[in-house]
């Protein structure tokens with residue numbers, strides 16, 4: 001973040017905006033990577049047809065609906081099923097054989113957006129015969145996204161690319177087995193929907209979630225600064241059982257973080273790591 005003295009006016013306004021949001025709504029964007037935060041605030045200001053960031057602040061302070069609108073820009077609710085198929089293939093190859101040895105499993109998808117990532121994991125676990133013994137938690141700070149995720153309805157025109165991803169991720173059934181056309185979209189199976197518990201949880205302000213064997217947090221840390229990345233990694237480390245697994249997004253890494261020596265790589269290119277046991 002720019003030094004407060006002689007900072008560009010827009011930077012000052014953004015700092016004030018995120019402070020206002022924190023005090024009014026409890027959402028904490030103060031430690032998000034500034035350059036991308038700024039881009040998204042400016043985009044919101046433009047699309048919401050407001051003359052300045054200060055005007056945007058005025059709006060969100062007085063109008064919860066305006067804040068809900070801004071939140072859609074700040075949280076980047078973009079996802080796909082089996083995004084980066086090689087990640088899911090690596091989970092099947094390197095992680096599933098270990099998960100198979102546990103009688104019961106807890107999996108946490110942090111920053112699940114509209115649900116594509118947890119549904120992908122639910123499908124993978126189902127195919128590997130592990131879904132029945134798994135509790136799958138999926139969390140996010142965006143309520144609108146969580147609501148959509150819970151419905152399990154995705155645009156029909158995404159199914160072609162999701163099917164391609166699924167096949168590249170090692171899926172060998174017909175992907176269309178998992179959904180039916182309903183409500184103008186693809187409605188995913190009740191078994192899958194019921195296997196996921198969606199919940200509101202912030203990596204910026206909340207505590208360790210549950211004891212888990214696998215945490216998948218993809219394309220979320222990229223929006224955080226180093227301090228907040230370390231906070232989130234601390235939550236994952238605290239949440240993971242001994243020798244639990246952590247999966248990150250393709251542009252994210254544990255290298256250079258405060259937790260780099262607390263995990264070992266399982267598949268470095270796929271950003272899958274394993275928590276080191278105590279005393280190692």
Ligand SMILES: C[S@@+](CC[C@H](N)C(=O)[O-])C[C@H]1O[C@@H](n2cnc3c(N)ncnc32)[C@H](O)[C@@H]1O
Nearest residue numbers: 075079111113140141142202203204218219220
């Ligand atoms: C780009 S999406 C990634 C979705 C999915 N994980 C994927 O890789 O396709 C980023 C998600 O992180 C969520 N997010 C942002 N800040 C968060 C925070 N402090 N705690 C939890 N989730 C957060 C956003 O709401 C958004 O849904």
